[in-house]
Amino acid sequence: MDIKQNYFEFYGLPEAFDLDLGQLADRHLELQKQLHPDRFAHLSDQERRLSAQYTAYLNEGYATLRSPLLRAQYLLKLRGIDTHNESSAPVDPAFLMQQMELRERVEEAPSHADPDSELEALAEEVSNAMEQLRLEFRREISQPGETSLQGAAAAVRKMQFLDKLSREIERLEDELY
Known part of the structure; x- marks a missing residue:
């Protein structure tokens, strides 16, 4: 060992x-x-x-x-790509807009008519998006070549956004109970 x-x-x-x-x-x-x-x-x-x-x-x-996210980041690190310390890496503008909209919904959830249902719907939406990104990561990481590695890294960057959003939703759910 x-x-x-x-x-x-x-x-x-x-x-x-x-x-x-x-x-x-x-x-x-x-x-x-x-x-x-x-x-x-x-x-x-x-x-x-x-x-x-x-x-x-x-x-x-x-x-x-x-952790799927940490495992994905680690696999990339083993291949020479560090997604932990990237702050200037480009992220798809459409994805960023979607994240902004989701964040607004999360911020507004406590004042929603039914906060529990809204947070549950948000959690499910984030979970589904995360699963799609995991599928994308699996596909990209299994392919040889630098382009596929960059595609895998892009998926991980998006997963990081969703992971943070998911933790925020969980925090709000805890506060409601």
Whole structure:
């Protein structure tokens, strides 16, 4: 086991967008047991620190691979594209307009005649759009070439917008209850 491996290698899983999340969870538990710092309590300081590093890497990897958006970003990062720190990357203007309209609806939802129904409808709309982008990402990432990688990156950028919007909807739903 080596923290120089990518997360897929570390977990012994195929480097792919579609993962068996049950297999990921099972593998996580196995590795957690193997690497738990308590198993290294009687060893040297260096070995205990190494165990803590492995555990941190394990948990970071699990969080990344479990989330479709983070997994997509990670797959792109492995191919040399970092979508985490892009602020000047172009995004489709029609998509941006759609996002502005959705954001307005989210902001107005608490004062809507039926806020619960409005937030539920918005959540479903965002979920459907996210699924379409996941399909687009799968298609693009599976194709060879720079153009396909750029298409996959464009899908991920849009997914980031929708993910943020989805979290805002969830926050508002929590506030209503």
